Amino acid sequence: MFELDLRSRKPIYEQLVEKLKQLIIHDxxxxxxxxxxxRDLAQQLTINxxxxxxxxxxxxxxxxxxxxxxxxxxxxxxxxxxxxxxxKKVREELKKLFSEAIYLGMTAExxxxxxxxxxxxxxxxxxxxxx
Amino acid sequence: MFELDLRSRKPIYEQLVEKLKQLIIHDxxxxxxxxxxxRDLAQQLTINxxxxxxxxxxxxxxxxxxxxxxxxxxxxxxxxxxxxxxxKKVREELKKLFSEAIYLGMTAExxxxxxxxxxxxxxxxxxxxxx
Amino acid sequence: MFELDLRSRKPIYEQLVEKLKQLIIHDxxxxxxxxxxxRDLAQQLTINxxxxxxxxxxxxxxxxxxxxxxxxxxxxxxxxxxxxxxxKKVREELKKLFSEAIYLGMTAExxxxxxxxxxxxxxxxxxxxxx
Amino acid sequence: MFELDLRSRKPIYEQLVEKLKQLIIHDxxxxxxxxxxxRDLAQQLTINxxxxxxxxxxxxxxxxxxxxxxxxxxxxxxxxxxxxxxxKKVREELKKLFSEAIYLGMTAExxxxxxxxxxxxxxxxxxxxxx
DNA sequence: GTGGTCTAGACCACC
DNA sequence: GTGGTCTAGACCACG
Numbered sequence: 001m002f003e004l005d006l007r008s009r010k011p012i013y014e015q016l017v018e019k020l021k022q023l024i025i026h027d028x029x030x031x032x033x034x035x036x037x038x039r040d041l042a043q044q045l046t047i048n049x050x051x052x053x054x055x056x057x058x059x060x061x062x063x064x065x066x067x068x069x070x071x072x073x074x075x076x077x078x079x080x081x082x083x084x085x086x087x088k089k090v091r092e093e094l095k096k097l098f099s100e101a102i103y104l105g106m107t108a109e110x111x112x113x114x115x116x117x118x119x120x121x122x123x124x125x126x127x128x129x130x131x
Numbered sequence: 132m133f134e135l136d137l138r139s140r141k142p143i144y145e146q147l148v149e150k151l152k153q154l155i156i157h158d159x160x161x162x163x164x165x166x167x168x169x170r171d172l173a174q175q176l177t178i179n180x181x182x183x184x185x186x187x188x189x190x191x192x193x194x195x196x197x198x199x200x201x202x203x204x205x206x207x208x209x210x211x212x213x214x215x216x217x218x219k220k221v222r223e224e225l226k227k228l229f230s231e232a233i234y235l236g237m238t239a240e241x242x243x244x245x246x247x248x249x250x251x252x253x254x255x256x257x258x259x260x261x262x
Numbered sequence: 263m264f265e266l267d268l269r270s271r272k273p274i275y276e277q278l279v280e281k282l283k284q285l286i287i288h289d290x291x292x293x294x295x296x297x298x299x300x301r302d303l304a305q306q307l308t309i310n311x312x313x314x315x316x317x318x319x320x321x322x323x324x325x326x327x328x329x330x331x332x333x334x335x336x337x338x339x340x341x342x343x344x345x346x347x348x349x350k351k352v353r354e355e356l357k358k359l360f361s362e363a364i365y366l367g368m369t370a371e372x373x374x375x376x377x378x379x380x381x382x383x384x385x386x387x388x389x390x391x392x393x
Numbered sequence: 394m395f396e397l398d399l400r401s402r403k404p405i406y407e408q409l410v411e412k413l414k415q416l417i418i419h420d421x422x423x424x425x426x427x428x429x430x431x432r433d434l435a436q437q438l439t440i441n442x443x444x445x446x447x448x449x450x451x452x453x454x455x456x457x458x459x460x461x462x463x464x465x466x467x468x469x470x471x472x473x474x475x476x477x478x479x480x481k482k483v484r485e486e487l488k489k490l491f492s493e494a495i496y497l498g499m500t501a502e503x504x505x506x507x508x509x510x511x512x513x514x515x516x517x518x519x520x521x522x523x524x
Numbered sequence: 525g526t527g528g529t530c531t532a533g534a535c536c537a538c539c
Numbered sequence: 540g541t542g543g544t545c546t547a548g549a550c551c552a553c554g
Contacts, residue, residue, distance in 0.1 A: 444554065
């Protein structure tokens with residue numbers, strides 16, 4: 001399904017959270033779709049089940065998935081504009097990164113190109129997923 | 132001078148690194164300007180000197196400051212195009228943030244506006260510094 | 263495993279960095295091989311764990327090893343041509359040493375012989391490792 | 394006469410030692426030539442006299458200069474093959490550097506080219522100095 | 525007075 | 540068990 005970098009200094013469970021977030025964001029995992037069970041995913045990735053569970057718990061608390069006892073975890077349907085709190089964080093992060101990028105010599109054009117690239121990528125993903 | 136969240140999951144020294152980086156980037160701390168001494172800052176923030184030094188050392192290895200035994204720590208003048216490695220990290224981060232921002236409902240226009248805002252801010256800083 | 267000079271003017275952690283670097287360079291410690299744990303090495307060398315960690319962290323930032331919380335520290339596989347920055351330092355050092363060696367009476371032939379010797383050593387190492 | 398990098402993490406007195414060594418090695422300062430007085434050099438470089446003296450002391454103990462009370466410091470005439478001890482150190486250093494250079498991807502040819510360059514440079518220096 | 529090193533010992537996060 | 544962070548406090552090297 002996807003790859004983890006066991007060498008990375010980033011904890012495995014965080015990598016999992018990020019990857020799954022990306023899959024949800026890019027609509028590979030659709031709203032209300034069931035996520036793989038903790039045990040399955042653990043076996044598939046040859047990783048400790050506790051680690052998977054920690055990731056799922058984190059995703060749940062961030063509002064990306066919801067869990068139903070005895071049935072599993074599912075993708076939380078998006079509520080646009082809902083999480084103003086999350087948005088605020090993202091905006092702050094963007095500001096920081098922008099100033100750092102500029103300081104390191106990137107031009108606004110380069111940054112914009114990057115944004116365009118990501119935007120295009122998203123469209124491509126959805127179309128691929130839809131087709 | 133600035134605030135730290137001692138309870139945060141993020142290590143104190145990392146918070147320090149970030150804050151100081153921002154001050155340097157935004158030209159509040161100018162090139163070759165002396166940073167507060169390890170001991171002073173430690174006392175001021177009621178934090179152990181070792182923690183400050185860890186932050187300073189990190190900043191040094193990232194090329195933002197330089198430290199001289201017996202004299203103090205100073206802001207390292209920018210070397211344009213120098214840190215391709217750092218830039219690579221920043222680009223990756225930007226991509227991730229862009230897709231997350233879009234997912235949360237931000238439009239490319241909003242993001243661009245944010246970039247413009249930061250860019251303007253930088254210009255103001257420099258003009259102030261130059262004048 | 264190896265010896266340190268606790269009286270030396272050179273800091274212990276730097277000596278450690280050098281020694282470990284040499285072990286990695288000469289393929290005694292192979293790619294992705296686990297280094298001794300911070301605590302073990304500390305006990306073995308009767309040195310404070312913090313000192314070991316400082317060495318490990320330095321090696322990590324220089325790209326020779328990577329450390330993962332809860333799992334240990336490992337030798338980082340070589341990325342050819344990666345560290346142009348490191349190379350630059352090495353070239354400068356070589357130049358200085360060459361002029362000093364010549365001053366002290368070494369001939370270019372002697373120096374070259376030394377280089378050849380080291381080169382042969384490396385080949386032997388690899389062939390041993392490969393066989 | 395020459396430049397010091399006050400920003401460098403290397404102590405000033407060590408930089409002085411290195412620079413003066415280079416001047417002696419490259420025959421810019423000839424055998425038995427008088428070095429500038431501590432006070433003069435200190436004023437010229439706007440540096441603490443103590444720092445100069447420390448450098449001179451170091452050079453003396455390494456056998457590069459000798460001091461005569463009340464008269465000053467002078468370049469020590471070379472005794473070829475004399476300092477087998479120094480040579481041994483240099484050879485060890487060369488070996489270390491060679492293996493590191495090779496590890497980082499330099500070829501024997503590149504290293505040899507560097508040696509040739511330094512050798513040529515030395516000849517040029519002497520001829521310049523002689524002319 | 526400056527940064528830098530080192531120790532001893534505690535506690536946390538991860539797996 | 541692993542690495543990572545932090546404190547308290549001592550001592551050194553530098554200018």
